[in-house]
Amino acid sequence: MNVPLNIDLQQILLHLLxxxxxxxxxxxxxxxxxxxxxxxxxxxYLGLKKQVEDQLKQAEELKQTYEKRxxxxxxxxxxxREKALREANQAVDALLQSAQQQASxxxxxxxxxxxxxxxxxxxxxxxxxxxxxxxxxxxILAQSASDTLDQFLYSVNKE
Amino acid sequence: MTKKRKAxxxxxxxxxxxxxxxxxxxxxxxxxxxxxEVMRDAVxxxxxxxxxxxxxxxxxxxxxxxxxxxxxxxxAALIRxxxxxxxxxxPGKFQLVLEQIVGFFADFAKKNSPHRHRFLSVYIFxxxxxxxxxxxxxxxxxxAITTSGRPITLPAPLSDINGAIALGCLSYLIxxxxxxxxxxxxxxxxALKDFSMPLSMSFRLFGALLSGVLVTELLYYYFVLSFGLxxxxxVLFTLLHALVQTYVLIMLTSxxxxxxxxPHKK
Numbered sequence: 098m099n100v101p102l103n104i105d106l107q108q109i110l111l112h113l114l115x116x117x118x119x120x121x122x123x124x125x126x127x128x129x130x131x132x133x134x135x136x137x138x139x140x141x142y143l144g145l146k147k148q149v150e151d152q153l154k155q156a157e158e159l160k161q162t163y164e165k166r167x168x169x170x171x172x173x174x175x176x177x178r179e180k181a182l183r184e185a186n187q188a189v190d191a192l193l194q195s196a197q198q199q200a201s202x203x204x205x206x207x208x209x210x211x212x213x214x215x216x217x218x219x220x221x222x223x224x225x226x227x228x229x230x231x232x233x234x235x236x237i238l239a240q241s242a243s244d245t246l247d248q249f250l251y252s253v254n255k256e
Numbered sequence: 257m258t259k260k261r262k263a264x265x266x267x268x269x270x271x272x273x274x275x276x277x278x279x280x281x282x283x284x285x286x287x288x289x290x291x292x293e294v295m296r297d298a299v300x301x302x303x304x305x306x307x308x309x310x311x312x313x314x315x316x317x318x319x320x321x322x323x324x325x326x327x328x329x330x331x332a333a334l335i336r337x338x339x340x341x342x343x344x345x346x347p348g349k350f351q352l353v354l355e356q357i358v359g360f361f362a363d364f365a366k367k368n369s370p371h372r373h374r375f376l377s378v379y380i381f382x383x384x385x386x387x388x389x390x391x392x393x394x395x396x397x398x399x400a401i402t403t404s405g406r407p408i409t410l411p412a413p414l415s416d417i418n419g420a421i422a423l424g425c426l427s428y429l430i431x432x433x434x435x436x437x438x439x440x441x442x443x444x445x446x447a448l449k450d451f452s453m454p455l456s457m458s459f460r461l462f463g464a465l466l467s468g469v470l471v472t473e474l475l476y477y478y479f480v481l482s483f484g485l486x487x488x489x490x491v492l493f494t495l496l497h498a499l500v501q502t503y504v505l506i507m508l509t510s511x512x513x514x515x516x517x518x519p520h521k522k
Contacts, residue, residue: 102417103302108314112321112413112422119325120382126332128381130340131358138345 275483291477298469301416304402313403317416323398324390324413357381364506369514372438376513379430380506383423387505390414391465391498394472395491414501415465417458424458427505431512438517446516457508464501468494 289297297303301315308314308322335354343351361384365377390413398410413419431453435443472490475481 103300103315104421105315105418107312108318108416108418109422109425111308111314111318112416112419113426115318115321115325116382116386116422116426119328119386120379122325122329123332123382123385124378126329126336127354128358128378130336131354132362134340134343135355135359141345 291474294473294477295470298411298415298473299466301418304404304406304408306400306402306408315416315418316400316402316408316410317413317419319400320390320393320398320410321386321413321416321419323410324386324393328385328389361506365510368507368510369434369517371514371519372434372517373514376430376434376510379427380510383427383509384502384506387414387423387461388498388502391468391494391501394469395494411469412465414461415469417462420462420465421454421458423505424456424461425454427457427509428454430509431516434513435516439520442520443516446520447512450512453508453512457505461501461505464497464504468497 293303301317304316305313306316306319308318339350339354347355358381361381362373362377365373365380369376393410394412394415399407400410402408414423428447428450431450432444432447435445435447437443439446471493472486475486475489
């Protein structure tokens with residue numbers, strides 16, 4: 098049979114055999130090792146990425162935990178501050194009250210002491226005045242007695 | 257005259273002297289084949305056959321295929337032994353090139369056939385490498401002796417119709433296998449709908465590669481055309497259609513594979 102273009106089945110099969118050998122060789126020697134290496138590298142970087150993502154997630158969780166803890170600590174600190182303020186106010190009030198009591202007691206005692214002093218001064222003054230009045234009266238009486246006598250004697254004489 | 261200009265003048269004189277020498281010693285009258293025979297043989301491959309290890313006589317394209325396969329396997333083995341064990345997580349230039357090539361085919365398969373792409377990526381990597389390197393192989397001008405004792409320049413492996421049919425049919429079989437694995441019996445039906453695919457793939461490859469061979473043969477056959485012009489017409493066109501044919505085959509195979517292996521709802 099005259100096949101156009103000199104097509105030959107045996108040579109087609111030889112070409113196929115040749116290409117099959119080439120394909121097998123290229124696959125085993127070049128394609129697979131390079132693909133495997135690229136896959137290995139991709140896995141490595143995927144692993145790194147996953148590791149970083151895990152660490153980021155952990156950091157995020159840690160951040161949230163610390164934020165919660167910070168919030169509770171702040172609330173606790175606020176409560177403590179308020180309590181301390183309240184106690185301080187109470188202490189101040191108590192101190193103020195006792196100071197006021199002490200002041201009023203001191204004032205009262207001072208008033209009493211002043212009253213006593215006044216009374217004492219008045220008493221002494223009265224005594225002094227009395228004694229001075231007596232003295233003066235005695236003196237006046239002594240003077241006035243001589244003068245009256247003189248006047249009487251003078252008037253007697255004159256008459 | 258500056259030194260630079262002197263050097264250019266000397267260079268041009270040397271080229272002209274060489275050209276004169278070439279023309280004077282040209283064996284124009286000793287051509288063993290006419291251009292018609294050369295062209296016919298490039299298409300038919302029925303005259304210049306080469307012995308394959310003394311077993312059988314085959315077309316020159318098959319010998320090119322064996323040489324390309326051997327070269328690729330040797331290079332792959334060297335890379336496997338000397339470079340791949342030294343791969344780093346931060347790649348160097350050579351590692352980057354290798355990863356880019358492998359990654360390109362893997363991504364290409366994944367993009368065109370998202371459901372099933374591992375086997376496809378290996379196939380298009382091997383087919384792409386074979387087509388690309390095989391097409392560039394014709395640039396080397398490797399010589400071989402035919403069974404009739406004539407020296408010939410080995411062509412690209414896929415400029416042989418048998419090589420193109422082999423790769424076209426294999427690609428189709430790969431697509432059918434994707435359909436079977438993906439959708440069972442229904443997948444075979446889906447793949448068989450494109451029954452013209454192996455034919456179109458084979459002849460597209462053959463036609464594209466053959467056009468390169470014919471242009472190159474034509475350029476080198478006529479002595480006056482073989483100066484300067486092959487640099488543009490040979491090298492650049494070969495590079496271009498090496499890239500284009502690689503892309504076309506892997507694109508067609510991947511998109512067809514993706515289409516038939518896609519799970520269809522009942």
